[in-house]
Amino acid sequence: MSQYDELRECIISGKKARVGELTQQFLDEDKVAKEILDEGLIPGMAVVGKKFQEGEYFIPEMLLSARALNVGLDLLKPHLEASDVKPVATVVVGTVKGDIHDIGKNLVSIMLRGGGFEVIDAGVDVSPNKFVEMAKEANADIIGLSALLTTTMPSMLDTVQAFETDGMRDKVKIMIGGAPLTTEYAEKIGADGYAANASLAVEMAKKLVGV
Amino acid sequence: MTSKERVHAALKREPVDRVPIYMWYHPETTQELAELLEIPPERVVAAMGDDIRQKWVGGNYAMEGIVHEQEGGSHVDYWGIEWERIDRFNQITKYPLQNASREEILRYKYPYDKIEVLIKQMEPVLKQADDLFIGCDVSPCAFEMVYRLCSMDRALLNLAADTELSTKMLNDAGTFALTLAEIVCERFPIDWLWTGDDVAGQQRMMMNPQSWREIISPHLAGVVKVGKEKGLWVAHHCCGATRPVIPDLIEIGVDVLNPVQGNCPGMDPVELKEEYGADLAFMGGIDTQELLPNGSVNDVRRETEHLLDKMTAGGGGYILAASHTIPHETSIGNVFAMYEAAGVSREEIFDRASEIRSIK
Ligand code: B12
Numbered sequence: 001m002s003q004y005d006e007l008r009e010c011i012i013s014g015k016k017a018r019v020g021e022l023t024q025q026f027l028d029e030d031k032v033a034k035e036i037l038d039e040g041l042i043p044g045m046a047v048v049g050k051k052f053q054e055g056e057y058f059i060p061e062m063l064l065s066a067r068a069l070n071v072g073l074d075l076l077k078p079h080l081e082a083s084d085v086k087p088v089a090t091v092v093v094g095t096v097k098g099d100i101h102d103i104g105k106n107l108v109s110i111m112l113r114g115g116g117f118e119v120i121d122a123g124v125d126v127s128p129n130k131f132v133e134m135a136k137e138a139n140a141d142i143i144g145l146s147a148l149l150t151t152t153m154p155s156m157l158d159t160v161q162a163f164e165t166d167g168m169r170d171k172v173k174i175m176i177g178g179a180p181l182t183t184e185y186a187e188k189i190g191a192d193g194y195a196a197n198a199s200l201a202v203e204m205a206k207k208l209v210g211v
Numbered sequence: 212m213t214s215k216e217r218v219h220a221a222l223k224r225e226p227v228d229r230v231p232i233y234m235w236y237h238p239e240t241t242q243e244l245a246e247l248l249e250i251p252p253e254r255v256v257a258a259m260g261d262d263i264r265q266k267w268v269g270g271n272y273a274m275e276g277i278v279h280e281q282e283g284g285s286h287v288d289y290w291g292i293e294w295e296r297i298d299r300f301n302q303i304t305k306y307p308l309q310n311a312s313r314e315e316i317l318r319y320k321y322p323y324d325k326i327e328v329l330i331k332q333m334e335p336v337l338k339q340a341d342d343l344f345i346g347c348d349v350s351p352c353a354f355e356m357v358y359r360l361c362s363m364d365r366a367l368l369n370l371a372a373d374t375e376l377s378t379k380m381l382n383d384a385g386t387f388a389l390t391l392a393e394i395v396c397e398r399f400p401i402d403w404l405w406t407g408d409d410v411a412g413q414q415r416m417m418m419n420p421q422s423w424r425e426i427i428s429p430h431l432a433g434v435v436k437v438g439k440e441k442g443l444w445v446a447h448h449c450c451g452a453t454r455p456v457i458p459d460l461i462e463i464g465v466d467v468l469n470p471v472q473g474n475c476p477g478m479d480p481v482e483l484k485e486e487y488g489a490d491l492a493f494m495g496g497i498d499t500q501e502l503l504p505n506g507s508v509n510d511v512r513r514e515t516e517h518l519l520d521k522m523t524a525g526g527g528g529y530i531l532a533a534s535h536t537i538p539h540e541t542s543i544g545n546v547f548a549m550y551e552a553a554g555v556s557r558e559e560i561f562d563r564a565s566e567i568r569s570i571k
Contacts, residue, residue, distance in 0.1 A: 014371065055415065058415075058416065058419045059417050060367045060370040060417075060422075061419075062362065063367055063372075064368065064371040067368065067372070100302055102363070103363050103367070103412075103417075105365060140228035149538070150504045150538050151298070151538050151539065179412065179500070180413075180500040181412035182350050183237055183250065196414070
């Protein structure tokens with residue numbers, strides 16, 4: 001039994017009001033924000049990811065947990081910043097040029113946030129140059145590209161090349177995902193990794209930054 | 212055989228002169244074919260020999276029926292949804308209920324007063340009803356309509372966060388589709404009623420199949436029943452990995468399943484045919500994610516021949532189609548290869564094109 005069990009359970013079942021109450025309560029008790037994050041929120045989301053991957057949870061349940069997670073994260077954020085706690089890494093996630101499918105990308109963002117990453121959501125229909133710009137601005141470690149259409153897959157290659165042209169390629173790791181994609185395609189375009197779903201995306205991101 | 216006879220026969224599992232065909236083209240592919248065949252784009256499907264003509268009278272009309280001349284052209288439809296032409300297709304740029312309060316959502320009214328205008332879409336295709344197989348699309352029927360109104364995120368979240376609101380929104384969507392179905396089935400001599408509701412992704416269903424059964428399927432069942440009671444065939448469209456609910460679709464009376472994305476788990480068309488072919492016909496299955504855009508002409512011919520052989524086992528129950536819009540990066544050679552495998556030669560297509568030119 002840990003004092004964070006209930007918080008974890010509330011993340012898993014998506015009870016946002018209770019997550020807010022508990023997080024605030026821990027903060028009021030002078031618990032360290034990083035501990036609340038590492039022992040409450042993150043392990044909760046890990047279970048959510050596992051349930052999703054094993055087919056027990058579907059997108060609605062995941063969104064419900066994400067909503068609860070955000071309540072907790074928002075409360076912790078000022079404390080984490082004040083104590084100079086760094087995220088695992090910073091990721092810019094977006095759907096590539098010409099493509100507006102965003103649910104998959106959103107789920108990836110959710111799970112990355114739930115895994116302790118700082119996530120900047122670039123939105124949909126994002127041009128290669130925009131990705132480069134946002135990566136610079138955020139000082140990103142990882143770029144996550146999503147594409148759901150065979151027609152827009154080439155735009156991933158364009159994005160990888162834009163990073164090269166800009167001299168930024170060795171500063172970031174690039175991972176890709178979406179319905180028609182494969183590890184082979186990632187290799188072919190010179191991306192660093194592919195993940196088939198949002199949980200595996202977190203594992204891949206961790207691998208890419210060596211944690 | 213006329214096209215009409217051919218499709219009916221295939222669905223009844225009776226002998227046909229060739230498999231019926233119904234392809235969805237990307238506008239750029241249509242354009243390319245039109246230039247090659249030297250005919251207007253709107254005559255391409257006729258030259259290719261496709262057997263089915265269909266129009267949308269529901270929400271799909273706003274997406275497919277209004278064609279903007281230029282990229283960036285936009286309109287707000289009867290539902291209050293804003294569309295913009297992006298890469299040749301209209302895409303939603305504003306969901307009317309995305310940020311609406313619960314009260315606003317409860318007050319939202321479907322465009323019943325526009326039904327007469329909507330169903331007018333059917334007039335031009337009905338003129339061809341003697342020879343062609345005519346469909347009427349009343350989709351999206353439930354969940355997909357809800358997400359067009361309030362965005363995918365909100366629609367999905369609500370399924371878990373506010374079941375009551377979800378149920379109400381699904382009811383409203385379902386009732387509108389049902390009304391459309393009743394009117395078109397009553398008024399027009401159509402051959403099939405086309406229903407649809409996208410609820411699955413590449414790997415699996417978006418929501419738990421059990422919640423689909425509880426709050427989405429009853430609305431589809433209502434619409435399907437209207438078609439069945441009129442003695443029509445009923446086709447249903449749902450992309451992605453829908454295997455868990457195929458038995459349910461059969462049970463509510465669906466006759467034809469589209470688009471059968473064979474590379475999704477559980478969706479191998481041949482396997483589906485073996486398991487459900489006695490009760491369900493299929494339209495689709497030619498892969499648009501790898502085969503058509505990246506395969507060679509030989510690959511496409513071989514795959515199509517293989518599929519035709521297996522999918523028409525037991526006397527028919529198959530309509531040749533790609534597993535969605537043929538992506539525009541598909542070579543024209545690959546398009547012809549599908550038709551050739553189905554017994555429609557290039558010569559035949561060019562002959563029909565020249566006939567079309569001479570009539571003009
Ligand atoms: C919903 C949907 C739409 C919605 C999207 C709404 C939205 N807000 O996203 C709308 C209606 C807008 C739409 C439009 C179109 N669509 Co669409 N769509 C789908 C559908 C049914 C489901 C996609 C989905 O949301 N899945 C659920 C999510 C959770 O899964 P996911 O995106 O795959 O994401 C998971 C993984 O892939 C991974 N992942 C995703 N991104 C990333 C990123 C990274 C970095 C990592 C590591 C992992 C990762 O993790 C996610 C979670 O586990 C698919 C069917 C399918 N088989 O996928 C067709 C599909 C993708 N669409 C298709 C088509 C053809 C279109 C249109 C061209 C149709 C048209 N004629 O207008 C347009 C194109 C619009 C455009 N320019 O982008 C085709 C594409 C075929 C092809 N050749 O590539 C598909 C495959 C359908 C089919 N039958 O073939 N579509």
